[in-house]
Amino acid sequence: MSRYKILPKLPVPALSDTLDRFLTAMKPLTTQTQHSQLIKSTNSFSKREGVYLQNRLLTFAEETDNWASRVWVDTRYLSNRDSLLFTNGKTTLKTRLKWSTHKEMLLAISQHLFSMVRLMETIRDERLPQEMIGRVPQSMSQYIRLVGGYRVPKPKIDTQVFSPHSKHIIVMYAGRIYRMPVYNPADGNKSLSVEEMYQLLSQVMSSGSEETQSHAPVSLLTALDRDSWSSAREQLIQDSSINASSLREIETSLFGLCIDECTNGDDNEIPKMQRFGDIRENFKFYNRWFGLGLLTVFTQNGYKTWISDHALLDGVVPYFFDTLPEPGISFDDTKRINSSLNVEQIKWELSQKSLLNLENAEKQMINWYSDYDVCNVDVKSFGRDLIKNYGVYFHGFIQLAIQLAYYKLYNQLTASYQTVSMRSFREGRLEHPITVSEDMKTFVESMTTSSQSDRERWRLMLRATNTYKLLLSETSGGHVFVKHLQALRYLAEKENLSVDLFHNSHFELFIEPKLAISSVFTSVPFLGTIPLTNGHFIGYSSTPNHIILTLTTILSRTSVTSTQLCREIVSSLFEMKDILTSQAHTALEDSKL
Known part of the structure; x- marks a missing residue:
């Protein structure tokens, strides 16, 4: 633990970068009219309350070892009134x-x-x-x-x-x-x-x-x-x-x-x-x-x-x-x-x-x-090695399968996050970047229509997983956009400052997504998880040859059970795996011509 003091402090992202990330994340989840209204709200915030709150956060960050972890513990855990x-x-x-x-x-x-x-x-x-x-x-x-x-x-x-x-x-x-x-x-x-x-x-x-x-x-x-x-x-x-x-x-x-x-x-x-x-x-x-x-x-x-x-x-x-x-x-x-x-x-x-x-x-x-609804499944037909061997980012592949399954059941995409470790920074914990993207939406829609060929779906899959990988890399480097907006709202509440943006339903979806996804690297074959208050928690771990999924849901707060979603995720995994293997082989043969 002696190296703790030499770790860098987590930087505060630029306000403009965070608001751009917020708008990017919400674009596949909103209509054109809704997104235009969000742009107006964020522009107004950036010119008014945002400037003041950003300066307050910069001061707060100077006074603490890790401003994001401090805000996260207070807002996500200690002030959460739900049962443990x-x-x-x-x-x-x-x-x-x-x-x-x-x-x-x-x-x-x-x-x-x-x-x-x-x-x-x-x-x-x-x-x-x-x-x-x-x-x-x-x-x-x-x-x-x-x-x-x-x-x-x-x-x-x-x-x-x-x-x-x-x-x-x-x-x-x-x-x-x-x-x-x-x-x-x-x-x-x-x-x-x-x-x-x-x-x-x-x-x-x-x-x-x-x-x-x-x-x-x-x-x-x-x-x-x-x-x-x-x-x-x-x-x-x-x-x-x-x-x-x-x-x-x-x-x-x-x-x-x-x-x-x-x-x-x-x-x-x-x-x-x-x-x-x-x-x-x-x-x-x-x-x-x-x-x-x-x-x-x-x-x-x-x-x-x-x-x-x-x-x-x-x-x-x-x-x-x-x-x-x-x-x-x-x-x-x-x-x-x-x-x-x-x-x-x-x-x-x-x-x-x-x-x-x-x-x-x-x-x-x-x-x-x-x-309290739980579903566990062990997909033994294939694991992370097969996905990686075809040049696809494994965690992005899982995210796409989950969004595809969610779309089939709810007829829409939703905000989801993937946990990212921030422990390379002093007092670092986790960040939860919103991972849905326009590329992810395009791929999911291609899987639900007969007008797209498998070759095109394969290309869209690669693009969506690469976009996802880039987002995680950006986050691990210190660009904690979700925590940034949480911190700005936290400071506004501390000062009884009313901010219209923070009361927007899409902002709430950004802060409290309907899907929480967590990967665990462990040698044991079973993972239990905890549910979101209003959504689904999906934990997964993998070996070279199989994928373990655990879903938890509070039944009274959702319309879809864990078993239903789990079944659709497994189905989506196999649909995507078939496209990947067939099209990757075709691409390999084409390259030899």
């Missing part, structure tokens, strides 16, 4: 761990915890190896926020607190929460061994299997919208000093561990269960505490999941966890264990108001679970 069920980051791994007995499961989890604690120490002490892309160092600042990071619910906008030197974690099992030490105060605060962690996890499992009258799944409250959880949290504190102490133990923990009952289900149901937690008896045994920087989830039938708070870290979560070794199952049965180490169950004293809040949270979760 729909805004938290998540990576789900389908690879099942190998255990056949209860003991082997606890040993595997103990080994994982041991590795986690060691990794947390490495990050906290700034010993994590510097990440590089080529010769360019990448910002490591996000990692440190995961160590003891917590998002506290507050009215209107949340706050973040950090406890990097915490000596305990919280463990959730059967709807109960336990404080588990991971350092031994009697041994100079040395981190616990695998055997000691196994002993403590055994206590949790034994205690959690006992019937008690005091059980209440208080963690359900954390899944409410942020204002409701903020109010419910204040009520808990008013109820009893015991609750205040319990909240303090949770909010200052190093990270969280969840152990769920067996989650049987198909590929579409498993990621829902892993995100929502133990759903037995309508969430009476809930095992999630949203707001923690990191939750590690194990299911008793061998699935492993991580849920991270997006306000703390985004874009690099899969890489972070790929550094962890797979949990082992061997340990020393003869090793003497410190008998003074114990877990403590977190206690609650709930008033009638808090019990009513909990009842409402249970009802809300039942509704949300049925509303």
Whole structure:
């Protein structure tokens, strides 16, 4: 992390460049009349409020390490009032761990915890190896926020607190929460061994299997919208000093561990269960505490999941966890264990108001679970190598297929973004450039009419994917057009300055697109994602020989299910692949003549 200070600060784009990019992105999504009106609005803005806000942003950029990341965290995450069920980051791994007995499961989890604690120490002490892309160092600042990071619910906008030197974690099992030490105060605060962690996890499992009258799944409250959880949290504190102490133990923990009952289900149901937690008896045994920087989830039938708070870290979560070794199952049965180490169950004293809040949270979760729609598919017929071998930019190929599928279902294109890492800049996170283009529109329309030949469609495909590639390259170089407009609106709101452009429906579409697309480079064959509030979230990863897609949607807010869109994307991928292979071969033969 020592190279962090030498990273350049993210530049502020010229106002004219950003407004040009906005108009370019909106052109394929608007009629000629609408686009003419947008041109007038942007010209007016550039000559009036835009000049003032641009100067304010330049000053703000001088005072911060990364103006875009600061605005992004405040506007996209901390001030977002939706439930963290729909805004938290998540990576789900389908690879099942190998255990056949209860003991082997606890040993595997103990080994994982041991590795986690060691990794947390490495990050906290700034010993994590510097990440590089080529010769360019990448910002490591996000990692440190995961160590003891917590998002506290507050009215209107949340706050973040950090406890990097915490000596305990919280463990959730059967709807109960336990404080588990991971350092031994009697041994100079040395981190616990695998055997000691196994002993403590055994206590949790034994205690959690006992019937008690005091059980209440208080963690359900954390899944409410942020204002409701903020109010419910204040009520808990008013109820009893015991609750205040319990909240303090949770909010200052190093990270969280969840152990769920067996989650049987198909590929579409498993990621829902892993995100929502133990759903037995309508969430009476809930095992999630949203707001923690990191939750590690194990299911008793061998699935492993991580849920991270997006306000703390985004874009690099899969890489972070790929550094962890797979949990082992061997340990020393003869090793003497410190008998003074114990877990403590977190206690609650709930008033009638808090019990009513909990009842409402249970009802809300039942509704949300049925509303959360997931579709996963593994296209095994071809992967990125085939596309690249024909000279087509793979990520652009995926984007075209998604837009083509969307067009077939909605009879129109829509704004979409593709995540781009900005970690080559100080405090860099992600940019989300709007990737739809006139070239993309022309290609999609050619695929839905019989008047175009496959040869012409192939040429249009190449042009559209090259335009897309150029946009991503431009963005990674620091031209963060979306963040720029977000920052200008953020500053206008701070000063109660009303700007007509910011209330335009097309501006809203530019800032909040209907399609969010994220690629993940990971060696694991399963990716779980989170839905947009009003649209579809599409995550994809690839190997040389296959493509993995995961779609999530909130059913009550769209007219198309994840399964419908997923089916059309796969169909579009094969249509485009057939054109690519046939026309590329024809072009090769022509070149030989």
